[in-house]
Amino acid sequence: MSEILTKIDIITRPINFEKFKAELAKIGVSGITVSDVKGTSLQKGYIETYRGVNRENSLHDRIKIEIVVCEVPVQDVVDVTRKFLSTGKPGDGKIFIYELANVVKISTGAEGYDALKDEK
Amino acid sequence: MSEILTKIDIITRPINFEKFKAELAKIGVSGITVSDVKGTSLQKGYIETYRGVNRENSLHDRIKIEIVVCEVPVQDVVDVTRKFLSTGKPGDGKIFIYELANVVKISTGAEGYDALKDEK
Amino acid sequence: MSEILTKIDIITRPINFEKFKAELAKIGVSGITVSDVKGTSLQKGYIETYRGVNRENSLHDRIKIEIVVCEVPVQDVVDVTRKFLSTGKPGDGKIFIYELANVVKISTGAEGYDALKDEK
Amino acid sequence: MQLADSVFMFVATMLVWLMTPGIALFYGGMVRSKNVLSTAMHSYMPMAVISLLWVVIGYSLAFSPGNTFIGGLDWVGLKGVGFEPGPYSDTIPHSLFMLFQMTFAVLTVSIIAGGIAERMKFSAFLIFSILWSLFVYAPVAHWVWGGGWLHAIGTIDFAGGNVVHISSGVADLVLAIMLGKRKESANSSPHNLPLTFLGASLIWFGWYGFNVGSALTLDEVAMNVFVNTVVAAAAGIIGWLVVENMINKKPTMLGAVSGALAGLVAITPACGFVTPSASIIIGLIGGALCFWAIFSLKSKLGYDDALDAFGLHGIGGTWGGVATGLFATTSVNAGGADGLFYGDASLLWKSLVAIIATYIFVAVVTFIIAKITSMFVPLRVNEEDESVGLDISLHGEKAYHESI
Amino acid sequence: MQLADSVFMFVATMLVWLMTPGIALFYGGMVRSKNVLSTAMHSYMPMAVISLLWVVIGYSLAFSPGNTFIGGLDWVGLKGVGFEPGPYSDTIPHSLFMLFQMTFAVLTVSIIAGGIAERMKFSAFLIFSILWSLFVYAPVAHWVWGGGWLHAIGTIDFAGGNVVHISSGVADLVLAIMLGKRKESANSSPHNLPLTFLGASLIWFGWYGFNVGSALTLDEVAMNVFVNTVVAAAAGIIGWLVVENMINKKPTMLGAVSGALAGLVAITPACGFVTPSASIIIGLIGGALCFWAIFSLKSKLGYDDALDAFGLHGIGGTWGGVATGLFATTSVNAGGADGLFYGDASLLWKSLVAIIATYIFVAVVTFIIAKITSMFVPLRVNEEDESVGLDISLHGEKAYHESI
Amino acid sequence: MQLADSVFMFVATMLVWLMTPGIALFYGGMVRSKNVLSTAMHSYMPMAVISLLWVVIGYSLAFSPGNTFIGGLDWVGLKGVGFEPGPYSDTIPHSLFMLFQMTFAVLTVSIIAGGIAERMKFSAFLIFSILWSLFVYAPVAHWVWGGGWLHAIGTIDFAGGNVVHISSGVADLVLAIMLGKRKESANSSPHNLPLTFLGASLIWFGWYGFNVGSALTLDEVAMNVFVNTVVAAAAGIIGWLVVENMINKKPTMLGAVSGALAGLVAITPACGFVTPSASIIIGLIGGALCFWAIFSLKSKLGYDDALDAFGLHGIGGTWGGVATGLFATTSVNAGGADGLFYGDASLLWKSLVAIIATYIFVAVVTFIIAKITSMFVPLRVNEEDESVGLDISLHGEKAYHESI
C-alpha cells in the first residue's frame, strides 16, 4: 500500500456528531478534529435587529470536520459523508480534499501510516 | 481552463466581514469559511493582571478566512485582500496559499470546478 | 536555500501556550496561529448527564497550533514539539505536515520566504 | 390596617415578582444558545401581558365574589380595589393584595414556557397565554382562594400547589404533547448552566415571598412556613442528589438546583399546615420523586417536556397535595385541618379530589385553548426556523456575539 | 418616628441600590466582549466615588437649606444627619433618607455611562463624574426636592424624572457628541444579551423601590405609585414591541426589556400624581416614543449614543414630564396638582419650564465640565486602545477566557 | 414582640441568604470553565446540608445555654425554638433569629470553598463541611455570641469578623495548604468575570442584611451600621484600586469588586461600634491591605489559595478585629466599648486575644477534621480528573455547550 496521506475537510451544518462519528469509525477512520466555523456561500443571510438597527448577517453557523486518512480510501469517506449529510438543500456543504506530506504521532514519534494506525 | 483548485487562508484582525465579503463576491468568490483564532507573531503581547498577578499574553484575537477557488485567479483574491486589509501596520496578517486535490459538493456530489460553480 | 514552504498543524491538549511559544521562538519560528477545536480518536469518551439523561461525548477539548515555516527545518519543529508535549499517554496528539504554495504578507505584499522573514 | 404588614407584603410581592425573571434565566440557560432569547421572551412577556390583563379583568375573575366556579366582574378595572383593606386581609391595602396575587398569575404562565421551549411560535404563545390566564388560571384560583367549590369542600392549599404548580405543570404537559418532540431533542444540552444556576437561585429566593407571604402577615403560621420552606428546599436537594447518585453515579449541579425547586414545589401547598419534620420528609420525597419522574416517566411515555416543567411542577405539586392530606396538623395551624397521619382520612380524599379535578379541568381547557389558538396561528414554528433557532428566526437577534 | 416606615425605606434603599449593579450588567451585555469590564467599571465606580462624595458634601449641597439654586454646607460630613428625623420625613431617621437619596445620586451617574461606552477613558470619566455630581446633580436635585426654584414655582416630579432621567440623559448625549462616534459603531452587536436581560430585570426590580420608596411611607399615594409602576412598565413593553413589530417585523428581546425601562422612565415623574389608566397610556406612549427616538432620531442626527441612555432616559423622562403636566390629578394625590386633562394648563407650562431649564443647565454645565476634564486627561482613548478593547488596554483584564 | 422588627429581620435574613448563591457565582466566574459547576456546588451544598444540620443540632450547639466553650443540647431539633421571642431579642420570634443565624452558618462554610477550588473532591468537602460546622463554627459562634468566653472577657464583634470571616479564612488557608497547589495554577485565568461581578454585587447587597440585620432592629445603632457599611465598602474599592494602580498601573474590575468585599469584611466586626469617618479609614486600609496580602504575601509564602478566601476574609477580618480595638467608641454605641484611640488599650488586647485564639483553634481543628475526612475519602481528585476538569469528572456536566 502506497503511503498516500490525505486530509479531508468537511464543512457542513451543526449535526449530531456522535452518530456521524460512529459511521466513520465503521470504515476505519481513527481520528477526527472538529471546530465551530462560520460559513457563507449562496444561501441568503438573515437580518439581525438591535434597537431598530438592522444588520445583515450572511454568516451561518457551520462546523468543520477534519479527517486525515491513509489506509482508508478517500472515496469511502466521501461516500459515507454524502450519505449521512446530503439533504439536497443548499447548505449541505462541501468536502475539501488535500494531500498531506506527513503525520507524526507526538507520543511515539511514529510517522505516516504508522502514526494513524493506532493500536486498537 | 485547467482545473487547478486553490485554497487561500487569510489570517488577519477581526474586521467588518460583510464588506469584505462583498468585495470578494465581486470577483466571483462563491463561498467563504471564517473562524476565530488566536495569533502571535512579532507584535508585542499585552499584560493581563488578576489580583496582582501579571500574566503576559502574546496571543491576539485574529480571524481566519478560508476561500477555495478554481475559476477565480488567486492573484485577484490576493489583490482584493491586500487592498481591503492592508493598513501598513504590523498585524495586518498573512495570506497562505495551498493546492487542493479535490472538492465535492455534498448535496449533488459534483466535483472539482463544478462543485464550486454554484448555480446562481 | 530552496524556498520550500511547509505548514505544520499540531493537535494536542490545551497547554501552557506561552512556554511552548518561547521554545518555538528559540528555533526561529516567526508566527503561530492557535484555535480551539474538539478532537476524538481512540481515547474513550465521557458521559454527560442532564436530569438523568446520559449522553456520551467522545469529543475532547483540544487545541490546534498552525505554524508555517520556510527557513526553519520542519524536523526542528517536530522535535521541539515532541519534547515539549510528549507525555506518552494517549491524547498527546498528532502533527500534520503540509506543503504550501505561497505566503503573502498583507502589509507589504512580500511573498514566500520574505513574507515570513519578519524584520526583527 | 397595620403598616408593618403592608411593608411585609410589599417585600413578599417584590420577592415573588423576581421569580419570573428568575424562570426566564433558569429556562434560558437550559436551552441551546440559538433559543435562549426566545425562551426568555416566553417567560418575560407574561410580565407585560398578564399584568395588564390582571388589572383589567383577571383579578376580578379570580377573586371577586362570584359563583362557586368563577369570580364576578365587580372588580373589573380595579373598581373598588384601592387602599382600603379588602375581604382577604384586614391589615393590608386591597391593592397590595391584588398586586401580590398578580405576581402569582404572571409566574404561573411563565412556568408553562418550560415544556414548549425551542419550538412554539411566539405569537401563538402570546394568544394562548391570555386565554389560558382567563379560562384556566382565574377559575382555578377562584376555586381554591376566591371562595369557590374547592374551598367550600374544605381542601387546603397554602401557597398554591394546585393553583400555580399543578395547573402550570399540566398545561405544560398538554402543550408539549400537542407540539410534539423537538427535532433535535436527543441532542440538546443546556448551553449555559451558570445562567440556570442564577435563575434557580432567584426563584428559590423569591419562593420565600411566595410561601411566607401567603400568610399575609408575619405571624406564628408564617414563621412556621418560613422554617418549613427552608428545610424542604434543603431536603429536596438531598433527595434528588441521593437518587441521582445511586443511578448515575454523579451528583450534578443541575440536579442540585432542580432538587431545591422540587422540594419547594412539594412544600408549597403544605407549608402552612405541617411541622418542620414533616417538611423535611416532604422535601426529600419531592426531590427523589421529581428526579424519578423526569428520569424514568418522561422517557417511558416519550413526550418532550423540554425543560421539565411538568416533571417539577406537575409531579412535585401533586406530591405536595397528597402530602398535605397526609401530614397536615391543626397543631401548627388552627385554620388548617388534620391529615391522615393525624387521624383524619378525609383531608386526603379532598386533596385527591382537588388534584384530580385540577388535572382534568386544566388538561381539557388547555387543549381547547391550544386548538383555538392554532386556528389563528400555527402553534409550532416551521422546520427551518426551528433548525436555525428561534432567536434569529422569530426575534431577529442572537444572544451572543463573538468577534466575528 | 415610625419603625415600619423605616423598615420600608430600608427595603426601598436596598432596591434602588441594586439598580446600579443592574445598570452595569445591562450595559455590559450590550457592548462587545472586549469592552464589557470597562463598561461595568464606568457604572460601578460611582458606587465608590459618588457614595463617599455624597456623605462628605453632596447630600448637603442637594438637600440642606440653602438658596433657591443650591443647598448649603450645613450638613457637610453628615453633621446633623443622624438618627433623628430630618426635615423630609417625620417618621424615618434622617440618615436613612440620606442613604435613600444616595442611591439616586449614584445611579444617575452610572446611567451616563451608556453613551460613552467603548471609548471614554476611565480616568476621565472618574474626574468628570465627581465634578458632574457636584455641579449638575446636586443643584438639579436641590431645585426639585431641596426646596429650590423649581419646587417654588410649583413643578412636581415624584420620583426624579428631571433630577435623574433627564439630567443623566442629556449629560450622556453631550458626552456622546463630544467624544464622537466609536470607530466600529456600525459593526458592534451586543455580545451577551442574557446578561442584558438580567441587568434589566434587576433595574426593573429596583425601580419599585425607586418609585414607591419616593413616597417615604407605604400610604395611599405609595400604593397608587406601586400599581402605576407595574402597569406602566408592562405597557412600555407592549408599546415598544408593537411599533418595532410594525417596522421591523420582529419583536425583539432587547426591545422588550428596553420597552419596560422606557415605560418606567416615563412614569417616574408622574407616578404619584396620575391614575392607573393614565399610567397605562403613559407607558404605552413611552415605549413607542423611545423606540422611535432610538430608531429614527438617532440615525438622523448621527450622534453615537452607544447604549441609548439619552434615547431611554432623556426622551422617556421628557415625555414623563410632559405627561405629568397632562395627566396629573389631585384626586389621587392631594399634594399634587391638576394637569391639562383635568382642567389646568399651568402645570404643563411649569413642567415644560422645568424640562427646558434642566436641558439647558445640564447641557451647558456638562459641556464645561467635560472641557475642564479634558484639560487634565484626554476624554477619549487612542485608536489602538479602542480597537484592542478597553478591557485589556485600560484595565489589563479580559472578561472571558477559553481554554487557550 | 414588635412586628416591624420581625419584618426587618425577615428582610435581613433574605439578604444574607442571597449571599451564598452570590458566593457561588463570584467564585464560579473566577475558575476556569471546566470547574465552574464544581465550584458552584461547593458553595451551594451548604444551603442543603448545613441548613438541615443547623435545624437539627447546629443552632443548639452555637446558641443554646451551655458552657463557656460550646452550647448545650436544649434546642436540638428546634425544641423550644418557636414563635415566642428567645433570649437574643425580645421583639422578634425566636425561630426568626434562628433562621437569620442559619444564613451565617451556611455562608461561612461556602466561603471556605474559595481556597480549595479546582481540586478538592466533592464528597470530601461534604464530609468536611459537616464536621467543620459542628466542631469549628458552632463553638466559635458560641464563644462570641452565645455567651462563651470571648464574650465573657469583653471582646466585641458586631456582625461576625471572628465567627464568619477569620474562621472561614483560616480554614480555607489550612485546606489550601493541605491540598497543595493546583497543577495549572500558574496558568488559570478567571473564565467569566461578568459572572464574578454579578456574584460580588449580590454579596455586597446581602451584606447590608448581614451587618445592619445584626442589630436585630432598625435603631440608632443599626442606622450607624448602615452608613458605616456603605462607606467602608466604597473606601475599600478605592483603597484596593489606588494601591493596585500604583503597582500594576491598571485599576482592574476584579480589583474593584474585591476591594468592595475587602472593605466589607474589614468593617464587619467594627460596624456597630465606630463612626463613619473611622469606617472610611477602616475600609481604605482594608482594601489596600487585602490587595497587598494577595499580591505579595501569597506569592512569597507560596500557598495556592485559589480564590483568595484567606486573603480577603482572613486578612480583612483580622484587620477588622484590630480596627475595632482601635476605633471603637461608646459614643456611637453605649453597649460597645472604647478602643485605643478613645483612650482604652484593653479592648485592643482583647481583640488580639480573640483573633489569636480563633486562628489557633480554627487551624488546629480544621487540620484534624481534614485528616479525619481523608481517612474516608481522599481530599484531592486524581491528576487526570483535575486536568479534565471537575465538572465532567465529578459531576458529569459541562457548564457551557456550543453548537458542537
Ligand SMILES: Nc1ncnc2c1ncn2[C@@H]1O[C@H](COP(=O)(O)OP(=O)(O)O)[C@@H](O)[C@H]1O
Ligand atoms: N469556495 C469555498 N471556499 C471556502 N468555503 C466554502 C466554499 N464554498 C462553501 N464553503 C463553506 O461550506 C459551507 C457550506 O457550503 P454551501 O455552498 O452553503 O453548501 P451547498 O454546496 O450545499 O450549497 C459554507 O457555509 C462555507 O462555510
Ligand SMILES: Nc1ncnc2c1ncn2[C@@H]1O[C@H](COP(=O)(O)OP(=O)(O)O)[C@@H](O)[C@H]1O
Ligand atoms: N509563520 C506563521 N505561521 C502561522 N501563522 C502565522 C505565521 N505568521 C503569521 N501568522 C498568523 O498571522 C497573524 C498575523 O501575522 P503578523 O505577522 O502579525 O502580521 P504582519 O505580517 O502584518 O506583521 C498572526 O497573528 C498569526 O496568527
Ligand SMILES: Nc1ncnc2c1ncn2[C@@H]1O[C@H](COP(=O)(O)OP(=O)(O)O)[C@@H](O)[C@H]1O
Ligand atoms: N486521523 C485523524 N484525523 C484528524 N484528526 C486527528 C486524527 N487523529 C488524531 N486527530 C486529532 O488529534 C487529537 C489527538 O490525537 P490522539 O490520537 O488522541 O493522540 P494520540 O495519538 O496521542 O493518542 C485528536 O483528539 C484529534 O483531534
